[in-house]
Amino acid sequence: MDKFVMLLRKENELELENMHSKNFDIEIFSDVILGLQAIKKLKPKLIVIDLATSKISGIEILRIIRSNPANYHTKIIVTAKNFNMSVIERAFNLGADYFIKYPFKINDLEKIYELLRQFNDYTNLEAIASKYDYDWAIGIWETSHIFFDKM
Numbered sequence: 704m705d706k707f708v709m710l711l712r713k714e715n716e717l718e719l720e721n722m723h724s725k726n727f728d729i730e731i732f733s734d735v736i737l738g739l740q741a742i743k744k745l746k747p748k749l750i751v752i753d754l755a756t757s758k759i760s761g762i763e764i765l766r767i768i769r770s771n772p773a774n775y776h777t778k779i780i781v782t783a784k785n786f787n788m789s790v791i792e793r794a795f796n797l798g799a800d801y802f803i804k805y806p807f808k809i810n811d812l813e814k815i816y817e818l819l820r821q822f823n824d825y826t827n828l829e830a831i832a833s834k835y836d837y838d839w840a841i842g843i844w845e846t847s848h849i850f851f852d853k854m
Contacts, residue, residue: 704728706747707812710738710756710764724809727816735759742768747777749816753805754783754790762793769798778819782807 707724709731722729730745732738735758742750750768754761761781768774781794782805791802800819803811 705749706730706745707749707751707816708732708738708742708745708747709751709753710735710761711751711753712755712757722809724813726813729809733757735764739764739767742774742777743771746773748820749778749780749812751780751782751812752799754781754786754794762790762797765794765797765799778816780812780815 705727707727707729709729711731711733722731727749730741730747732741733756735756741747752761752764752768756764759767761783765779765781768777768779778800779798780801780803781791781799782803783790784805786802786804794802801815803815
């Protein structure tokens with residue numbers, strides 16, 4: 704079962720304590736440090752970050768998570784009750800995949816995750832070529848690796 708990790712404010716954590724999913728194992732943290740440790744250990748498929756977390760801001764958490772190459776393919780959804788567009792824009796610039804207004808339902812997260820997951824097939828030329836059997840594109844991909852490895 705895929706794992707979701709949520710880093711939320713204490714009052715939001717209490718509201719979502721009973722959130723369950725048939726498709727995902729959900730871990731909720733209001734302590735940012737414990738949440739970041741869990742992300743490193745659990746390697747979740749989806750992380751939900753409240754932009755108004757305590758101790759460390761949601762934007763800073765996002766920057767920390769995205770600075771680790773191991774989290775490159777992890778999907779990140781940011782959330783907030785009260786927000787302004789400049790903060791959301793900054794979150795997207797730092798690597799957020801989606802914004803959802805708080806409060807939300809678990810089935811909303813599941814739908815968003817499925818949509819975001821579909822983009823994994825299109826991360827590079829090789830993935831596109833193999834999906835559609837474009838042998839010529841695979842040749843270009845292999846040639847480019849040889850060229851750039853010599854530089």
